[in-house]
Amino acid sequence: MLISFLSIVAYAQTGKISGVISDKKTGETLIGVTVKIKGTTKGVSTDVDGRYSLQAMASGKYTLEFSYVGYQTKEISDVEVKAPAVTSLNVILNEANGQNLQEVVVRASFKQESINSLYASQKNSAVISDGVSSDQIKKSPDRNTSDVLKRVSGATIQDNKFVVIRGLGDRYNTATLDGSSLPSTEPNRKAFSFDIVPSNLVDNLIVSKTATPDLPADFTGGAIQISTKDIPDKNFISFGVGTGYNTASTFKDFKSGARNATDYFGFDNGDRALPSNFPSRLKIANGITTEQGIAAMKSLSRDWNIYNNTALPTQNYQFTIGRVKEFKNENKLGALFSLTYRNSQTINNDVIRDYVNFDYHDNIYRFSTNLGALANFAYSFGKNKITFKNIYNRAYDDSYLERNGFNSDRGRDIKFYAFDLLQKSLFKSTIEGNHAIGESSSKINWSLSYANILNDQPDQKKISYQRNPQDAGTDQYRYVASTGTLSKENSRLFSKLNEDNYSGGVNYTLPLKMFGQISTFKAGVSSIYRDRTFDARFVGFKANTSAPNADEISTRPISRLYALDAINSGAYTLDDISADGDSYNAHSLTNAGYLMLDNKFGEKSRLVWGLRVEQFNVVLDSKVPSPQTSVDDNYVDFLPSANYTYSLTPKINLRASYYRTLARPEFRELASAAIYDYELLALQQGNPNLKEAKIDNADIRFEFYPQAGQIISISGFYKKFHNAIESFNSDGGSSRIITFINSDKVDVYGVELEFRKSLDFILNTDFMKKTTFYTNLSLIKSKVETNNTGLNLKDTNRPLVGQAPYIINAGLQHSFLEDKLNFNVLYNRVGRKLNVAGGVLFPAIWEAPRNVVDLQLALKVIKNRGEIKFNANDILNNRITQYYDNDLDKKYDIARGDETISSYKPGVNFSLAFSYNF
CATH class of the missing domain: 2.40.170.20 (TonB-dependent receptor, beta-barrel domain)
Structure with missing residues (x-):
């Protein structure tokens, strides 16, 4: 019993390293990338979303190795874990060229890779678009999605909830939530009230100003795509209370x-309903x-x-x-x-x-x-x-x-x-x-x-x-x-x-x-x-x-x-x-x-x-x-x-x-x-x-x-x-x-x-x-x-x-x-x-x-x-x-x-x- 209790306490005092691995040129996430802690046998593979999570990491600095068939192997040093927090590290991999694929190893520090991955996410969109990531939302005091949208280029919020993009009225925009179209929340207009989605549950938000074939076609100003979080990095409970004048x-x-x-x-x-009779x-x-x-x-x-x-x-x-x-x-x-x-x-x-x-x-x-x-x-x-x-x-x-x-x-x-x-x-x-x-x-x-x-x-x-x-x-x-x-x-x-x-x-x-x-x-x-x-x-x-x-x-x-x-x-x-x-x-x-x-x-x-x-x-x-x-x-x-x-x-x-x-x-x-x-x-x-x-x-x-x-x-x-x-x-x-x-x-x-x-x-x-x-x-x-x-x-x-x-x-x-x-x-x-x-x-x-x-x-x-x-x-x-x-x-x-x-x-x-x- 004591051993079990001590093991739980020890686990609670460890941290995690997690992130997403993607292709440098396209931004596509990569499935099945091997992620290892250098010098150990501990490792995991990325899932269908390109995500990985290294569990039960003691506080300290580590070097991580990322390898994938057809891509250059990458080593990231100075990845610091501060238990019980989660260290976020998103990584980009380059497609390998030449015959000696396995001999190419790219080395970078944690800080360098964090900057590189942010560059890649900005540059790799297939369309002309603007977006806000969950990391950026964390650093802002935004309460809901309409507040987040205020930070997007060319977007304006009306009545604290309706979005206007490129000066076009809300009827010329479309919105999706978690991949499916959002119906209008208004009885007399085509508009969605964006203040209903709390910002702390948004994983990312992208406003596409040009179209690709996989996007719904009924927009001209912008297509607002909201993805909410599903699997959290760790267990948590949060509450908030506020008042306004x-x-x-x-x-x-x-x-x-x-x-x-x-x-x-x-x-x-x-009491105000029309009686049934x-x-x-x-x-x-x-x-x-x-x-x-x-x-x-x-x-x-x-x-x-x-x-x-x-x-x-x-x-x-x-x-x-x-x-x-x-x-x-x-x-x-x-x-x-x-x-x-x-x-x-x-x-x-x-x-x-x-x-x-x-x-x-x-x-x-x-x-x-x-x-x-x-x-x-x-x-x-x-x-x-x-x-x-x-x-x-x-x-x-x-x-x-x-x-x-x-x-x-x-x-x-x-x-x-x-x-x-x-x-x-x-x-x-x-x-x-x-x-x-x-x-x-x-x-x-x-x-x-x-x-x-x-x-x-x-x-x-x-x-x-x-x-x-x-x-x-x-x-x-x-x-x-x-x-x-x-x-x-x-x-x-x-x-x-x-x-x-x-x-x-x-x-x-x-x-x-x-x-x-x-x-x-x-x-x-x-x-x-x-x-x-x-x-x-x-x-x-x-x-x-x-x-x-x-x-x-x-x-x-x-x-x-x-x-x-x-x-x-x-x-x-x-x-x-x-x-x-x-x-x-x-x-x-x-x-x-x-x-x-x-x-x-x-x-x-x-x-x-x-x-x-x-x-x-x-x-x-x-x-x-x-x-x-x-x-x-x-x-x-x-x-x-x-x-x-x-x-x-x-x-x-x-x-x-x-x-x-x-x-x-x-x-x-x-x-x-x-x-x-x-x-x-x-x-x-x-x-x-x-x-x-x-x-x-x-x-x-x-x-x-x-x-x-x-x-x-x-x-x-x-x-x-x-x-x-x-x-x-x-x-x-x-x-x-x-x-x-x-x-x-x-x-x-x-x-x-x-x-x-x-x-x-x-x-x-x-x-x-x-x-x-x-x-x-x-x-x-x-x-x-x-x-x-x-x-x-x-x-x-x-x-x-x-x-x-x-x-x-x-x-x-x-x-x-x-x-x-x-x-x-x-x-x-x-x-x-x-x-x-x-x-x-x-x-x-x-x-x-x-x-x-x-x-x-x-x-x-x-x-x-x-x-x-x-x-x-x-x-x-x-x-x-x-x-x-x-x-x-x-x-x-x-x-x-x-x-x-x-x-x-x-x-x-x-x-x-x-x-x-x-």
Whole structure:
């Protein structure tokens, strides 16, 4: 017993050496490389991912030997182990040349090899791309994936979660998680909320700006590929806790509708759901009795009270546990579990909406809870690996809006109230296998994935009151509820979206000899099936003006407007104004196959080329189908691509590429469902005639790596869109409907500059060596040509909707106290961009540029096991403004006649967090 205990203690006091071994030229990981501790018999082989792990290493310095058939043997000295920590050492191997292969031994130190491997990972991408590794994430104070993406060249984060790449809107990006496509987390747009993935569980993140045949084709700006960790290097438990303060919200008066304890856990208690026995739309249309109508109205929630509280500070909690079991035969079993929780209460004060007939001022109060869970399992055995990865996220946003102002079209003072709850959830589960076959290091990769998306909007309540200013000084000068007619502006909306996604794919990789060099052949097939149901009911209480107490009821405050006595007295009748196309069923099937070759020509040239073929079918039917609301489209697309790299020197690459990609309309963009957006003061409606967009792309890039982890690059790109998908103000009927259109031809061209370098070139001191300046600048020009004059498009020569003319990201990073204290300051500015194209009556909607400055401090404490992080976000607190540029001077200036769609200050966010690893 004592011997067993002592052996456990001794094992706990040992460390590990682990890493990944890859080919220097291609970056491909190598399977079956022999790793030995020189002077001993102890050794292991790399698994199907090219990973190795040397266990039970006593503290000290070692020399490691790496050998592989067809490659030069490499010895790495001065590899230091500090028990019980894990020493990370990634290694690159050179292909052997000549006849005396076994006599070539390359020698390097631990520090040299660490730098070499970082160089290789930067240079060896087959495409023009940018990425962030887990090691870089560890050194940053980033909390989630959206924070990590802020550091990627040409990427900008909107609303702290949506990504914009190369100035193109989020609908022109695609995202994959652990090798399978991520569905949109938003009901009305193609976008993924990247703040749901904790940064400490990200193994690596790559943004590909050009395409290869093995990537999904539905992107133009970038393909964001996130890989989460599976088998941890060691057992650990970590927890984090944080709090935040917003200058516009925290400790301010906070108004809301009814609040339940379950709201804090991200779930409504069910009181707001439409009762299961509520009369159907058809039954109401055919006529119901007075008693049935009263019973139905009484079955709905009648709590219209406005509750006053104090906005509490933001709360963040995170718990993660990792476990790994290593067997004597080098097999490994690993598991990771993570739980995250966030609650925030924010206020957008005095949101100005001053345009056309409106002069409104809004206060918006939003109570938000976000829950996240991740469970990853992996088993590595021999040259095989099976992973099972699961992620769940739930977002609960309960909003209350209070509006005051004047409507000049009606000649009335307005008071408007809206209570709105949106519950969103995403569940995704993926099982994946990687298998090495034979002695040639060929590989088969397969995956099966299921995802479910739920968007539930129970009982969105809206009501407007009006008052005639001309009645001032009389008994008639009072606000009267607008209940005489029912419209989507003052009805109660019950909507529910459910979507199931099924996907699978198989990829085969074969190394082979071509042109005297090791090349790689890759082929694969995949399928994605999506099935969505969307139900929407617009119901409401219509005033019975002949009721004896109708006048008294219409002037009641909102808390008593729909009181039980009013319903029982017959002051209201039940009405349902749902339209034929407001609910729909939709499904789509995407089948894809590709062939790809990665060829090397001599020591300096590399060409990755091939063809991807995608077949896409989309079917959409409203619940009351008609030719105007139905969609059944089929496409077959041949998508060639070629990426050429020439290594001018070991530190300089020249790149050129051509590729064809797609942009497909989302279900919501095709559905004729018309939903009133009370913040936009417009209907949002899809277009069943919308077609797929095709984009031809060309890129060139010069990249120079002065030192490991540093880069200077300049890129140029051109994109030609056919049938670009854009949103516009359709206003032929004098009311504004935001819908979608295909623009015939769009040209986009731009230049990107990236610079990341330590400042020791200015002054060669230790302080300057530890200070890094980084910036990326994108200058983009776009031009739209369209002949769709029949759709009331006003601007026939304008920028692409969502395209920013420039993006500036800059930052300064410094490490103090032997990397225990890290300082970051980040700056971002995005040029003014077109959000919605103009119609005949309503002009184009522009978003004004704003300056964003973020400050981050991270201090490691308690023997580097703990970390304290301080963030100050959006320090300048510039206004977020959308407007009509009536004088066409490309500036927001209300003195010159511009009109304000929306303008407010979000407030400065300060947060403090503590995390600890056991």
